[in-house]
Amino acid sequence: MPRPPGHGPGYEVKRQEIIDLAADLFARKGYAATSITELGDAADLAKGALYYYIGSKENLLVEIQSRVLTPLLSAARRIQALDEHPVLKLRLLSETLLELILRRTDHIWVYEHDYRHLTGDNLTRLLRQRKQFEKIVRSLLTDAMDCGAFRRMDPRLTMLQFLNLHNHTYQWVRPSGPWDARFLSREYCATLFAGFRTADYDVSGLEDELGAFRERYQDWTAMVPAAHA
Amino acid sequence: MPRPPGHGPGYEVKRQEIIDLAADLFARKGYAATSITELGDAADLAKGALYYYIGSKENLLVEIQSRVLTPLLSAARRIQALDEHPVLKLRLLSETLLELILRRTDHIWVYEHDYRHLTGDNLTRLLRQRKQFEKIVRSLLTDAMDCGAFRRMDPRLTMLQFLNLHNHTYQWVRPSGPWDARFLSREYCATLFAGFRTADYDVSGLEDELGAFRERYQDWTAMVPAAHA
Amino acid sequence: MPRPPGHGPGYEVKRQEIIDLAADLFARKGYAATSITELGDAADLAKGALYYYIGSKENLLVEIQSRVLTPLLSAARRIQALDEHPVLKLRLLSETLLELILRRTDHIWVYEHDYRHLTGDNLTRLLRQRKQFEKIVRSLLTDAMDCGAFRRMDPRLTMLQFLNLHNHTYQWVRPSGPWDARFLSREYCATLFAGFRTADYDVSGLEDELGAFRERYQDWTAMVPAAHA
Amino acid sequence: MPRPPGHGPGYEVKRQEIIDLAADLFARKGYAATSITELGDAADLAKGALYYYIGSKENLLVEIQSRVLTPLLSAARRIQALDEHPVLKLRLLSETLLELILRRTDHIWVYEHDYRHLTGDNLTRLLRQRKQFEKIVRSLLTDAMDCGAFRRMDPRLTMLQFLNLHNHTYQWVRPSGPWDARFLSREYCATLFAGFRTADYDVSGLEDELGAFRERYQDWTAMVPAAHA
DNA sequence: AATGAATGAGCATTCATTCAT
DNA sequence: GATGAATGAATGCTCATTCAT
Structure with missing residues (x-):
């Protein structure tokens, strides 16, 4: 732009x-x-x-924030629009989020640390977009509660747990490290969903469902690569 | 000092x-x-x-880091030294950590964001202390695996999940908010331990054990209050 | 301040x-x-x-403008409050204005040229004070018309003639030059009042009246010297 | 050029x-x-x-100054060369000057304020031309004194009064305002000439003489329009 | 005729720090 | 214990101007 x-x-x-x-x-x-x-x-x-x-210097910050939030929001919306089980969608979102964190660790670092240096409209817009993303995560989690997969929990706290676990990854992850987004997503979701699930809901089939989903939609990626990347 | x-x-x-x-x-x-x-x-x-x-300005940063790490490390050591079940110790550590995050959110914010502005020995010392804290968390987690409570998992990744979930809390928590450290710790541990536990280990009795522990050691706190606080 | x-x-x-x-x-x-x-x-x-x-740099500009307008406005008000003939008051104002222009030619230069670089409230305040000064000049001139000394003329244009003749002096005057404020004021007023007067009003006694006024109020000066000057 | x-x-x-x-x-x-x-x-x-x-930027300044001084000087010379009464010539010059000020207020503003940013020859040339213009005004005024119309006064101060009154007009005049060059010139000259005249010289016929002059030289204008205007 | 890209000096302003008193 | 005054380097940013294309 x-x-x-x-x-x-x-x-x-x-x-x-x-x-x-x-x-x-x-x-x-x-x-x-x-x-x-x-x-x-x-x-x-x-x-x-x-x-x-x-x-201007602030302009750079705006661009970097935008490079994080634009693909993140559009991916979240694409996932939300899928006609799949809510828990599978959360698993997809988790992996997408981790892909972004791993691929653009420096951007995430700036995104997490320096948004407070934005001023005026730039800050307002950023906060609005962050809220939108959080809202999508929260709605996927309440969907999972509504369909009986997850226990009734405070939606906001559940979302915050989901995001805590994922977002803080930027602090220690190295793209050259031993774990890729797919692996980390599987681990994180295993932890979270075991904690969130109802006694009736069996989480063990999730990775197979994911495989089947990928089979159906070959080359599916939630994240549309930005023009410049 | x-x-x-x-x-x-x-x-x-x-x-x-x-x-x-x-x-x-x-x-x-x-x-x-x-x-x-x-x-x-x-x-x-x-x-x-x-x-x-x-x-000097950097000196202030050193002091703030120290105000976080000194009580944290000493609390972690006191907990580690307890003759209790590893999972209970993790639960105690979780609550202690969240107490610190909630009581001193501003310090944690600086601790998480600005440690990179330390130079020379100040930085070296900080990183060493952080590693020591992580090592204690990791050892408590491997203890829990060794005693059959937790599945065999990569100790480092397990520790990172534990810390991700807890540490990122500073980003959104408000001391005046609806949740206190005890509540958040119960929720976080419920999530984590459900994900970490073996099929044989029943996590449902944990909160009662905690109550019993508190009965035994009345007024027990892991964190020794700093002189000035 | x-x-x-x-x-x-x-x-x-x-x-x-x-x-x-x-x-x-x-x-x-x-x-x-x-x-x-x-x-x-x-x-x-x-x-x-x-x-x-x-x-700040703009602050300097504010101070300089203030050094011109503060004594000018207070002098104009003191003159306006005198119980003297309007034409004599105009003669007093003329001399006071020229004293300021001659004593602080550099300030006047800045005052005339650079007020447009003021921003926000600083500019608003300046323009308001300028208007106040102009209003006093205009009222003295209409007083002179009301008492029959001056012809009926457009008050604004009459004021502008008065100020044109005086204010532009800064462009060429040298404090070390041959003319002082008293002399210039006499010359300017001779020109202006001859042009402004009615056929009935005799302007020739003005300088004597001024002498008598000075006799009455010894050491009278319209301009209160600023603290720092 | x-x-x-x-x-x-x-x-x-x-x-x-x-x-x-x-x-x-x-x-x-x-x-x-x-x-x-x-x-x-x-x-x-x-x-x-x-x-x-x-x-270059300075070049623009040179051009603008030139757009003021070239027509002004040539107009002044054409007026000086007329075989008319000196006071009528002054009246013509006054109107010409005010025409320029009103028609090109922006140029006059730059002319009055920013000539000091000229350097080297550009500045020298400008000052020389300004002096030439002032000399013409002064000589017209001494002509009026020599023919008995004006009192004997300091020629330089008389010229400065003439120019003060006219030149400062740029500071407040609006081309869309109520007064045009002809009106302002009549007012200014009425003021100045009443102040300058001898007791013997009757200034009341001046405007009629001006009308007669215009009758004789139809469409006479002192100012030759610049090529681009 | 006109452009996009580049320069390097200069701008007003703020910084962490020092130190005589 | 505390201050007011000073420093000099660095800050983000704008400037008039140039030039290959």
């Missing part, structure tokens, strides 16, 4: 590269402690040229 | 008050984005006087 | 000296084209120390 | 349009506070293209 009019063909490409660099720096040093000069050094670009691409 | 020598009786008291203010500011705005001037305003102290108490 | 609390005894003195320097620089180069670095050089003060005194 | 060689037919037209835009911007925001980027936005031209037309 380029702002100033009249940019050449390479503009957007370079712009995205700069945002990549910014995400890496912000993740490692924190948004407030990263200077535009450092970013210029990393991009090998004088400050003037840098600003030609970025507009 | 006051550094400069030769201080009067009120020195340490005022020093701790300043750290309180710093924790609040750092939690709300981030360490890097909080200026010493702001802290001076909050403390109603000129900058010269402020430095008389704090030594 | 010092803003931040807790300043030493020399603070205000130095502050006023810096505003003096700023007025000189702004007058010679223009507000927008004068950099804070230049001011720091002139004041022999590092930028940090400079800001300790000035708060 | 286009500088770079080899330009197409539309070059000069567009160049003049850009100077128009610049005059408007400089008048409203001040020369130093107006950026070339803003001008580019206003002209809907990228910066490269802009520089193709303008050469």
Whole structure:
């Protein structure tokens, strides 16, 4: 979404590269402690040229947040719209979320830490989108309660447990580590769903159902890759 | 641990008050984005006087980290040393951890976000202490596996699940909110232990055992209150 | 009017000296084209120390405008309150205005040129005060019409002629030049009042009346010298 | 006076349009506070293209000053060369000057405020031309004194009064306001000439003489319209 | 004729810290 | 114990200008 009019063909490409660099720096040093000069050094670009691409420092933060929330929200909506069992949908959402966390750990780091440096409308919009995502998670969990799979629990606390377990992963995960998104999702969901389920609901078939689902919808991915990624 | 020598009786008291203010500011705005001037305003102290108490900005960060890790580590060690069932000990640790998170949410916020601004020995020491805490959690979990209560799982991943679920709580919890540490601990442990347990192990008696434990050791608390708190 | 609390005894003195320097620089180069670095050089003060005194660049502009308008408005009000003939009052106001223009030519230069760089409330307040001054001039002129000394003319245009002739003086006047405020006022008023008077009103006695007034109120000055001047 | 060689037919037209835009911007925001980027936005031209037309920012200032001084000087010379009564010539010059001020208020604003940002020869040339104009005004005034119409007064101060009254008009005048150049000139000259005249000289016939002059030289205008206007 | 991209110096302002008093 | 005053480097950002295409 380029702002100033009249940019050449390479503009957007370079712009995205700069945002990549910014995400890496912000993740490692924190948004407030990263200077535009450092970013210029990393991009090998004088400050003037840098600003030609970025507009402002906060703008970079907006873009990074957007790179997290846009695919996350659209994936959540696609999953919610599926005609599948709620618990399977939660399993799909879990894996999608972990994919994002593993693939874009630096972005998640910024997303979790530095959203408070957004101001005005940028902050308002972000908080609204976060709430929307949480609402979808909560509705999937209440669906699972309504169909008898999960116990009656406080929907908000159940959602928070789900998100606590997933979101905090960014703090220690390494993409080069031993565990991938599929594995972590299976483990996390095994834990959560064992705790959430009713005595009547048998969770042991879930992974098979997931396999069958993948069979049916080959190459299904919840997350639509962003243009630049 | 006051550094400069030769201080009067009120020195340490005022020093701790300043750290309180710093924790609040750092939690709300981030360490890097909080200026010493702001802290001076909050403390109603000129900058010269402020430095008389704090030594340096990083020093404040060290103190805040220490206020989290010192009671946490000592509590974890006291729990580990108890002659009780490993699962009960995990339940006690969970509640202790959540007590700290709820009572000192601002400190936890700084602890989770800004430890990366520590430098040199301060950082090394912090990371060492964090590892020690994680090691204790891991050993309690392997104890629970060894005694047949929990399934054989990767000890590190099990610990990370335990900590993910607990630690991320600082992001949304409000001390004035509807849930206290005891309630959250019961819920979290219900979820985790249902997922971790073997088919043979019955988790339903845990809360009663906890009650009995508290009966035996009246007024037992894992966490030794810090001098200033 | 010092803003931040807790300043030493020399603070205000130095502050006023810096505003003096700023007025000189702004007058010679223009507000927008004068950099804070230049001011720091002139004041022999590092930028940090400079800001300790000035708060912001715009603040300097506010102070300079205030140094013009505060004495001007109070002088105009004191003159308006006199129980004298309106034409004599105009003659007194003329001389007072020219005294200010001659004594503080640099301030007037900034006042005339750079008020547009004020923003928000600062601008609003300035424009309000300017209007108040103009209103006093206009009322003195209509008083002179009402008592038959001046022809019936458009009050606003008459005021604008009065102010055009006086205010533009800053553009060419030199304090070291051949003419002082008293002389210029006599000349300007001779021109204006000859043009404004009715056939019946004889303007030739005015300077004698002024002498008599000065005899009566010895050491009378319309302008109360500012504390720092 | 286009500088770079080899330009197409539309070059000069567009160049003049850009100077128009610049005059408007400089008048409203001040020369130093107006950026070339803003001008580019206003002209809907990228910066490269802009520089193709303008050469440099200072060049624009030169052109604007020239647009004021060139017609003003030539008008003053044409008036001076007329075989008419000096007071009538002053009346003609007054109206011409006010016509320029009213028609090109933005240019006058820049002319009065920002000439000091000219450097080197540009500044020298401007000051020389200003002096030339002032000399013509002064000589018309001494002519009026020599023929007995005006009292003997300091020629320079008389000229400065004449110019003060006229020039300061730019500060408040609106082309859409109630007064046109002819009216303002009549009022200003009524004021000035009543103050300047000898007891023997009757100023009341001046406007009739002006009418007769206009009758004789139909469509006479002192100001030759600039090519682009 | 016109553009998009780049530069490097400069801008106003804030920073953590020091220190004589 | 505490202050007011000072520093100098760094902050995010804008500037007039250039130039290959």
